[in-house]
Amino acid sequence: MKRSALGLTQKLGWRLGFLMAATLLPLGIIAYTQTFNLKQEAQARTEAALTGATLRAASAELDAIRRAQGLVAGLAPAMPRLVEDVPGCISALNSAADFVREASIVAFVPASGLMVCSSSGATYDYSREPLFQAERGKLEPSFVVVPRGPVSGTTVLGVLHPVISSDGRYLGYVSVWMPQNEMDGVEKIFNLPGGSQDPLPVSLWTFDASGGVLTASEGRDRIDSRLPLNRNLADLATPGSKLFRDMSMGGEMLTYSVVPVEEGRLFVMGSWNQSSQSTLRDFGISPTFFPLMMWVVGLIVAVWASELLVLRHIRTLNRSIRRFAAGDRHRQEIDMRGAPVELREMAEAYLSMTDSITQDEAKLEDSIHQKEVLLREVHHRVKNNLQLIASIMNMQMRQSRTPEAKFLLKGLQDRVMSLATIHRGLYQTSGLVDVRADELLADIVRQIMKFGGGTSRTLEVEQDYDDIRLPPDQAVPLSLLLTEAMTNALKYVGRPDAHINPMIRVRLKRIKGDQAVLEVLNTVGDQKSRPPEVMLTSTGLGSQLLVAFSQQIGGTLQQQEEEDHYRLSVTFSPKPLDVADTAEDGDEETDNPTGQEG
Known part of the structure; x- marks a missing residue:
């Protein structure tokens, strides 16, 4: 009998492999789902941990800014009365400066630009300063960064609040100015989830809705190298915390966390040098790796077991049957060592049948x-x-x-x-x-x-x-x-x-x-x-x-x-x-x- 050409899908080994794959597939899906959920949960915990760590790292700067905001917000209603008495105004502002230890000066700048009331008692004409021109007339509180303050001579952060008279006229603004060197940070140690305290070099800075950096832990002159290369700070000034990885301006791969302090006004951002043992180490492994590995290993073991227990013995029996069908009447023992009982019984029945056929053929030929x-x-x-x-x-x-x-x-x-x-x-x-x-x-x-x-x-x-x-x-x-x-x-x-x-x-x-x-x-x-x-x-x-x-x-x-x-x-x-x-x-x-x- 001529052997017909059989396709690959018709072979027993392929069919067993397909059934094994289909059987193990639900387990793989369950494992993948669990791994994915664990990864999502771990990522959520990591985001929460880094968000909290960022806030804790910037707590001193944020506390100073908030105290400055509270101070100018409290002084603004009293300024229409205080400006009538310049010595009394200076004394009041001097006393108020004690609430913000980081402040270099607390001052009221009238609409004319001539500052005569400040915590230091100094006077200065701001009327021709670009900063004054930009801030005059604003009716909302704001933040201002001046690379070189006209009074302190250093980079300063100004917290401004408008002063409005009882009849609604704009009188000027009261401001608290804090030098940058008073807010520089150092390397901080945070207790992150994972069971160990990892000393991570952290850079922190605050920025406003326009994307302007207000304060920086490493100083504003060095913070540019830590900013993300492919993200604009103004685009990050949106509601909700954020966690992402990006290349920095200095060529390092960093992890960034963004936390809004005041929605739409003040944001704090941190950059993290992730080590190989950090909490974010799972970012490098796909959640499909372990389920897929489990599925492949299970499939290999199943196919190997079917080959060892069934397929090789069936091939041995098939070769003997094909030889007999081709006319070979020499009796050959079939090696079924290690085969299941059912296959051994089948081989014995086949040998008995071939012996009977051979004897009948010999009698028929005679x-x-x-x-x-x-x-x-x-x-x-x-x-x-x-x-x-x-x-x-x-x-x-x-x-x-x-x-x-x-x-x-x-x-x-x-x-x-x-x-x-x-x-x-x-x-x-x-x-x-x-x-x-x-x-x-x-x-x-x-x-x-x-x-x-x-x-x-x-x-x-x-x-x-x-x-x-x-x-x-x-x-x-x-x-x-x-x-x-x-x-x-x-x-x-x-x-x-x-x-x-x-x-x-x-x-x-x-x-x-x-x-x-x-x-x-x-x-x-x-x-x-x-x-x-x-x-x-x-x-x-x-x-x-x-x-x-x-x-x-x-x-x-x-x-x-x-x-x-x-x-x-x-x-x-x-x-x-x-x-x-x-x-x-x-x-x-x-x-x-x-x-x-x-």
Whole structure:
């Protein structure tokens, strides 16, 4: 049996692997979901921890700014009354400056720009300062950073609040100014979640809604290198805390946290140098890694187990089955060591079955051989008996005195010799399920021409056969039909012309489809030239036999006589060998082809 090409998806190993993958997939999904949730929870905790740490780190700066905001907010309503008494105003502001220790000066700048009331008692005309021009007239509190204060001479942060009279007029603004060096921070240590205190270099700064840096733990002149490269501070001045990673202006990968102190006004931001043991170490591992690894390992173990316990033993059994199906009858033990009990029992049953089949085949071959020997002996004896009968008939012909009797005996002898030739061919081919028709028909023609061709006429015989194989139940009637056709051809063959020799042509050819045609053609001459015994002994028996034999082979008989030749043809379909083996019920009809009793 030819092995069909099987696709990969039809193999047992692939199907088991697919089922294992489908079985483990829900576990992988559950593990992934749990890991993802844990990662989200850890990230939320980390954000909360860094947000709190940022607020704690900036608590001093934020406290100073809030105290300054509270101070200017409290002084603003009292300033319309205090400005009427400059000494009293200076004294009040000097006392108020004690509430903000980081402040270098607390001052009221009127709408004219001439400062005469301050905690230090100094006076200064701000009317031409760009800062004053920008802040004059604003009705909302604000923050201002001055790189070099006109009074302190250093970078200062100003907290400003407008002063409005009782009738709604803008009078100026009261301000608290804090030098930057009073708010510089140092490296801070925070107790982050994770069980250890990690000293992390932290940079902190505050900024307003416009993105301007107000204070910085490292000083404003050094904070630029710590700012995020791809984020604008103004874009981060939105509600809600934020945590992200970005490259800094100085080329470091930092973690940034942004916390709004006053929505829309004041924000604090910190940059964190994340170490390999920090709380954010899980950022480098995808949450799908461990579930996927678990799924892959489980799949590998499942496939390996199926290979170890099932597949390799099935392949061993399959190879043995295929060898046996290909005709290998050598008994080979099947190595099923380590196989489950079910597979071992299957292998034992298969070996028992092959032993039984091998024994049955051996018995069948012996039986067939004996039948072939007997069949050869039958054909051999029948052939000898027919030849003996033909010899007796030949002796009878020699003793016959009339031409008619000799001619009748000669025709009967030809038929007997034809049967003997058939049985000789069957004897030589016994053991085969078919007979080569070309060899059989050529032998019959040679036999007939040997005994019936005569020596007084120069007769030409042409033969042309295709290699056609027939079952015995078609070969026998076809041979008898050829014998009758050759007998008739020899009876009526003649010279169509004085210069043309008589000729008989025998052909067996394949034609369209699965059909074949047997054709016997002989030239004819003048009826006066025929032997007288032919005219006297023509009884029509040959024609009846031709019709009967053509029916036995399932053929169509056609006879055509023209001026110079006579043609006889039989068209039939050679039987398939498996069909011919069952067609054994026609023996009675073969024994009595004419259908006549007695």
